Amino acid sequence: MATGSRWWRIAGTVAALAVFGLPLLALGLDAIRSLTVNPALAHLAIPSGRTLVLLARTCALAGATAILCLVAGTTASLALPRASGRMGWLRMALFVPIVIPPYIHALAWMRAAEWFRRMVAVAGVRLPAFQGFGAALWVQGMVYLPLTAGIALAAWSMIDPQLEDAALMRGSQDRSLWRVVLPLARPVLLSGALLVFVLCMGDLAIPSLFSVNTYALELYARFSATGRISDVTLMAVPIVLIGLAALVPAIRSISAAVSAPSTREGVAPGFWRSSRWTRCLCVGAVCLLAADTAGLCASMLSGLRGALWTAVVDAAPSVWVSVRMALFACALSMILAIAVAPLISHPGPQGWSLCALILIPLALPGPVAGTGALLVGGVVHGEWIAQVTPALLMAFRFAPFACLMTGARLARADMDAVDAGRVFERRRGNWMFRVWLPMLLPVLMAAILVVAILVVGEVGGSLMVMPPGQQPLSITIYNYLHYGASGTVSTLCLALFVGVLLLTIPGFVSWRRAWRLT
Amino acid sequence: MIECTGLGVALGGRAILSNLELTVADGERIVVMGRSGAGKTTLLRVLAGLVAPSEGSVRLDGKLASTAGNIRMEPSRRDIGFVFQAGALWPHMTVAQNVLYGLGDLPRPEARRRMTEALEACKVADLALRCTSSWTNR
């Protein structure tokens, strides 16, 4: 087929190399140059003493979060039966927190904890402050719970319903759940947990808010203190290796799950027929999910007093920066996904190396990715490069999701339909616009949603590359959070939330519609 | 003895079967015929207790098994055999485990003996430890 043609291959490879390869190359060359000047720097890449403790703590936090999300997300998804109509929208509402950036969750839970502490203090009980490892773990768990629950729902929809029916014919609901449904969904569920692990490893917003020193924070602090990019690159080596080890098995099955055209009903876990224990557990998990949503709404609304309008007007420039960045990054990701996906859907040796190249940005913590973009930006002279660097950085960090999702969809596509399109086309190239792209439309929409959500919430990389005088909304909020201006924060969060919803709802609706058509 | 009275099934907000009366006596054999999408599989799934009817009831040997919106007797308690349209072998289990799943209520040694017997009767005893689908090996 024509997407396997030489021109396509060349274009896809060049695009991938330009966006993903250049920053990595720049980081690598810079590190090598510093190493030749001072070989002793190599010890930075091998954690020891304090950094080893930090790395261990980061892994522990990320691992514990992943396990919490895996257990709670899976059980919650079991109790969310497939529903259409009004109940369907209610179920969707539980997943709204996916689009809300982590630090806003953090704010909501900090407020809830503070309120709870004051309540208990009235009764004479003094609780410790909501800080430290436990608090960070809890909040990170809540942040990624909707994501893992959503992945679990996707996992159920991939299972052939006949396999569950067959299990039910010969065993109880619980037995079929444990022996058939869960094992069949296991690859996807575990991949979801691994993805959460990697996202937590590179996150710096939540640990910094709860005063947990982690490796990503250390990277940022090191850069702020020394200004030497090569130090950060070398220090990031262990975290990238750990991230890659987790990502490689995870990414394929997740993308397959996200892009799978769900069977009409999938397995609708026959929840109300399972044992009382399973039911209690599931309902508990759903309550957790609902508490997160409710807490977010309550916290945002409770902080709203007076200065609502002024805060929004003041923040208008940063809203514009965010929107511009998101639009540019989404457009770039879509082009990259279309160009690169055919090369990684049935990978040969070249495809596998592209896959590897695409995975590295995902494992790279935000600050390191940011320094890579700075290096590339430093080579090219011109005012404009500083303006586009942030958006390019976002594409570097998040377009891999779009490429992998689209590639996985293409790997499962019915190629006979595409070939038929080519045989019967009346005008040259018609097959591409009438058959191939429409087939990819749902997954492209989903990918754009993912990229937009991630870009709007991103903090770690933007901190490094934003040109002076420009701030995306996420950083404005992040700064206010550290100053403790809670009324303003609430207003801005609400603005951000409404903005993200407005951005994503059209995408989401067209994604659903596109599903129905395929 | 299977009795369906006033049976109606709606799936996804659409009526698939309505007002169906069916009685199958012990030892009687019947064939259900219909064009594709007529609802044959749906009828069998209601009889097996995999879907609840939206109207009417199903009785097995005189006992009430399903009523409107309610499955009173679990599928595994109904003592009904079922051959699925696409085989429905569990790909993550070996052939032996696939057979053993259905014998879960017997003591372990007895279940193993029955499993070996069944595999030998089908002349597939040598495949007992193979997975039923290659995709678990991926």
Ligand SMILES: Nc1ncnc2c1ncn2[C@@H]1O[C@H](COP(=O)(O)OP(=O)(O)OP(=O)(O)O)[C@@H](O)[C@H]1O
């Ligand atoms: N879970 C479901 N939700 C909505 N509609 C469904 C569902 N399952 C089946 N249907 C619809 O019910 C109708 C009957 O389906 P069924 O599978 O019983 O037909 P069938 O007679 O077995 O067809 P075939 O001969 O092709 O196997 C079909 O129109 C199908 O689209």
Ligand SMILES: [Mg+2]
């Ligand atoms: Mg059928």
